[in-house]
Amino acid sequence: MTTYTTIAEDTRPLHHPKTWIGKYVWSQDHKVIAIQYSLTAVGVGLVALVLSGLMRMQLAFPGMLEFITPDAYYQFVTMHGMIMVIYLLTALLLGGFGNYMIPLMIGARDMVFPFVNMLSYWVYLLSVIVLMASFFVPGGPTGAGWTLYPPQAITEGTPGAGWGIIMMLTSLAIFIVAFTMGGLNYVTTVLQARTKGMTLMRMPCTIWGIFVATILGLLAFPALFVAAIMMTLDNTIGTSFFMPAIISNNVALDHSGGSPILFQHLFWFFGHPEVYIVALPAFGIVSDLIATHARKNIFGYRMMVWAIIIIGALSFIVWAHHMYVSGMNPYFGFFFATSTLIIAVPTAIKVYNWVLTLWRGDIHLRVPMLFAIGFIFTFIHGGLTGLFLGNVSVDVPLSDTYFVIGHFHMVMGVSPIMVVFGAIYHWYPKITGRMWDTMLGQAHFWITFLGVYAIYLPMHYLGFLGVPRRYYEMGETAFVPESVHLANVGITIAALTVGAAQLIFFYNLIYSYFKGRKADPNPWGATSLEWLTPDTPPAHGNWGPDLPKVYRWAYDYSVPGAAQDFIPQTTPPGPDETPHDH
Amino acid sequence: MSQNTHVATEPHSLETLVSDWSTDQEVFKKVQWGKAMMWIFLLSDTFIFSCFLTSYMTVRATTMVAWPNPSEVFALTLFGENIPLILIAIMTFVLISSSGTMALAVNFGYRRNRKATAYLMLATALLGATFVGMQAFEWSKLIAEGVRPWGNPFGAPQFGASFFMITGFHGFHVSIGVIYLTIIALRVLNGVYDRNGKYEVVEITGLYWHFVDLVWVFIFAFFYLW
Numbered sequence: 001m002t003t004y005t006t007i008a009e010d011t012r013p014l015h016h017p018k019t020w021i022g023k024y025v026w027s028q029d030h031k032v033i034a035i036q037y038s039l040t041a042v043g044v045g046l047v048a049l050v051l052s053g054l055m056r057m058q059l060a061f062p063g064m065l066e067f068i069t070p071d072a073y074y075q076f077v078t079m080h081g082m083i084m085v086i087y088l089l090t091a092l093l094l095g096g097f098g099n100y101m102i103p104l105m106i107g108a109r110d111m112v113f114p115f116v117n118m119l120s121y122w123v124y125l126l127s128v129i130v131l132m133a134s135f136f137v138p139g140g141p142t143g144a145g146w147t148l149y150p151p152q153a154i155t156e157g158t159p160g161a162g163w164g165i166i167m168m169l170t171s172l173a174i175f176i177v178a179f180t181m182g183g184l185n186y187v188t189t190v191l192q193a194r195t196k197g198m199t200l201m202r203m204p205c206t207i208w209g210i211f212v213a214t215i216l217g218l219l220a221f222p223a224l225f226v227a228a229i230m231m232t233l234d235n236t237i238g239t240s241f242f243m244p245a246i247i248s249n250n251v252a253l254d255h256s257g258g259s260p261i262l263f264q265h266l267f268w269f270f271g272h273p274e275v276y277i278v279a280l281p282a283f284g285i286v287s288d289l290i291a292t293h294a295r296k297n298i299f300g301y302r303m304m305v306w307a308i309i310i311i312g313a314l315s316f317i318v319w320a321h322h323m324y325v326s327g328m329n330p331y332f333g334f335f336f337a338t339s340t341l342i343i344a345v346p347t348a349i350k351v352y353n354w355v356l357t358l359w360r361g362d363i364h365l366r367v368p369m370l371f372a373i374g375f376i377f378t379f380i381h382g383g384l385t386g387l388f389l390g391n392v393s394v395d396v397p398l399s400d401t402y403f404v405i406g407h408f409h410m411v412m413g414v415s416p417i418m419v420v421f422g423a424i425y426h427w428y429p430k431i432t433g434r435m436w437d438t439m440l441g442q443a444h445f446w447i448t449f450l451g452v453y454a455i456y457l458p459m460h461y462l463g464f465l466g467v468p469r470r471y472y473e474m475g476e477t478a479f480v481p482e483s484v485h486l487a488n489v490g491i492t493i494a495a496l497t498v499g500a501a502q503l504i505f506f507y508n509l510i511y512s513y514f515k516g517r518k519a520d521p522n523p524w525g526a527t528s529l530e531w532l533t534p535d536t537p538p539a540h541g542n543w544g545p546d547l548p549k550v551y552r553w554a555y556d557y558s559v560p561g562a563a564q565d566f567i568p569q570t571t572p573p574g575p576d577e578t579p580h581d582h
Numbered sequence: 583m584s585q586n587t588h589v590a591t592e593p594h595s596l597e598t599l600v601s602d603w604s605t606d607q608e609v610f611k612k613v614q615w616g617k618a619m620m621w622i623f624l625l626s627d628t629f630i631f632s633c634f635l636t637s638y639m640t641v642r643a644t645t646m647v648a649w650p651n652p653s654e655v656f657a658l659t660l661f662g663e664n665i666p667l668i669l670i671a672i673m674t675f676v677l678i679s680s681s682g683t684m685a686l687a688v689n690f691g692y693r694r695n696r697k698a699t700a701y702l703m704l705a706t707a708l709l710g711a712t713f714v715g716m717q718a719f720e721w722s723k724l725i726a727e728g729v730r731p732w733g734n735p736f737g738a739p740q741f742g743a744s745f746f747m748i749t750g751f752h753g754f755h756v757s758i759g760v761i762y763l764t765i766i767a768l769r770v771l772n773g774v775y776d777r778n779g780k781y782e783v784v785e786i787t788g789l790y791w792h793f794v795d796l797v798w799v800f801i802f803a804f805f806y807l808w
Binding site for chain 2: 188
């Protein structure tokens with residue numbers, strides 16, 4: 001067995017580009033693909049950010065911006081939601097961080113199929129182009145709400161019911177093809193291409209989160225794919241999968257016997273795992289940020305890994321908690337409420353373990369750590385309101401109010417974005433070889449962190465008052481007091497401030513890329529493999545002539561008796577050291 | 583035998599299972615990357631077909647109009663006799679047979695029998711193409727009888743919609759498979775895998791082909807027999 005070399009150790013298959021275009025455009029290097037994915041995702045995310053600013057303007061100052069018609073408002077709602085969830089977060093966390101980190105952290109030279117990986121990016125770009133093109137088709141993009149519920153998504157009167165919805169569904173189907181090509185690569189790479197000594201239970205939590213999230217994606221996106229095909233057929237050739245007999249504008253449509261609820265089931269069978277596709281990589285990354293910057297091993301590593309796996313598995317049996325008010329059998333509500341609340345157990349374990357990792361740690365409040373701790377706050381906050389909405393009887397009055405908006409923005413909008421920022425600050429020195437400016441980073445953190453509370457905390461209050469979401473304007477409604485209008489103005493000011501503060505972030509990254517001081521190869525004293533590459537930024541092929549050998553888990557921080565307060569994963573065990581068998 | 587039962591009742595057997603999985607470097611030892619990837623892809627594809635079939639069953643349950651009787655709709659008049667499901671029976675037989683020739687091809691591949699492998703793969707592709715051809719015949723017959731995705735003379739409009747969508751998506755898979763098989767068969771014939779020693783490619787192609795056949799069994803059971 002000693003002579004057996006794995007496929008990963010064979011360096012011959014590696015593709016070596018010669019031209020500039022081969023290196024940076026049609027690149028098969030996982031790091032370049034990761035950057036391409038990230039830049040595209042952030043670019044399209046900025047569009048969604050601007051849309052949210054416009055929506056806030058309308059809510060706070062109705063009618064001030066005249067181009068925001070009711071139709072435009074619904075189109076902004078829809079595009080903002082879909083872009084943020086799928087084209088920004090999913091693409092950035094899996095296509096961006098997944099691509100960059102998996103081969104580096106498990107000690108591989110690249111993904112197992114670099115060509116398929118490259119295709120994945122270009123197909124993703126195509127899906128983004130199709131989505132953006134829907135802004136320019138007759139009737140504009142779809143305004144069906146990001147959940148695209150039929151029958152309204154494709155009936156007359158909904159903005160974009162002609163072209164817009166078809167562009168959206170097409171773009172989603174293309175995205176799923178792109179994701180599948182990338183996802184197969186990520187899973188196979190983690191399973192089959194790890195370096196010597198890198199057992200699954202020695203992988204950093206980052207990889208565990210990305211790995212399980214990718215599996216979720218591969219099993220959940222099919223439901224959306226099927227739903228997209230069926231709705232396209234309903235819309236174009238007149239099938240009736242989702243369309244019941246319906247009268248629209250006094251005309252009976254040529255549909256009958258379909259099931260709108262079926263679409264909701266398919267959509268949420270994808271949609272709920274999607275929450276964890278975004279959350280699990282964030283969970284994993286934040287575990288590593290906290291351990292590294294608190295100079296302590298992550299508390300309960302095995303438990304953390306199992307919690308990720310259990311959350312991933314449970315996420316497939318909770319989808320109908322999005323449908324309590326859709327007219328479901330109450331016994332279903334009972335089942336889905338129970339499974340939903342059970343997910344709180346592994347999730348709470350993770351939160352306790354993060355806090356226990358911080359407990360008596362040697363905490364360095366560097367910018368990535370600030371964002372990691374900020375994440376714990378926003379995530380606990382959003383998680384607790386999730387308990388409200390998971391219970392049927394509490395959810396019914398809160399459904400479709402601003403409470404829901406506040407909840408899911410805290411838990412799956414702000415929280416993963418906090419981790420994304422933390423992760424970018426954390427790995428920026430490795431990716432670019434330069435160091436960012438600390439003052440600007442701190443300013444960025446504090447404005448963002450305090451700002452999101454100023455945005456979303458009042459929304460919970462609005463929700464309790466019963467203010468419905470997705471309304472173009474409140475007008476003179478008896479149950480909506482004056483304080484709601486005041487709160488809306490405050491929220492909008494906070495939202496625009498936070499939006500503008502992101503310019504600090506981009507300025508910091510761009511300026512530092514050219515003018516920042518040269519970064520140390522391992523500025524945080526981290527243990528995992530990506531910090532131990534011979535070159536910073538890592539060169540094509542990542543490692544020198546030989547792959548690194550791993551002797552320990554990624555969390556040997558502040559080991560008593562060790563020379564430094566961290567021991568890299570490649571350091572063999574000392575003579576009087578009992579190896580940490582994780 | 584007794585040793586096996588001993589392992590199964592061992593209190594730490596779950597732990598051993600976990601440590602086997604989390605073993606060094608490769609979870610599936612000496613398994614080609616392509617083979618692992620094909621298995622994972624097929625798992626994902628299983629979810630696509632499951633969603634299609636579940637959706638079909640749901641609309642069949644929700645539609646207000648009676649569902650057409652498949653034995654009558656899919657009957658053919660041969661030699662003056664009306665035989666229910668005869669075409670689909672032949673199609674199923676052809677496709678299942680193609681799994682047999684594929685399995686033989688994989689076997690000959692591992693024996694490094696270049697010609698037998700290639701010809702058996704081409705035979706598999708031919709059977710697959712026959713299946714698609716018969717499906718085209720079935721489609722045109724139904725279309726001639728007035729079955730459309732948006733309605734049909736026999737009953738619920740969802741019948742035609744589900745039929746064309748599901749058999750269409752499956753037929754698309756078979757067509758891709760025929761192309762895939764032909765390409766790999768020609769590469770086998772040219773000795774590509776004799777030179778690089780990667781005869782697993784034949785098995786990977788086989789995995790896809792058997793999957794497409796297996797899916798057909800479910801479509802056959804849920805759409806034609808129910």
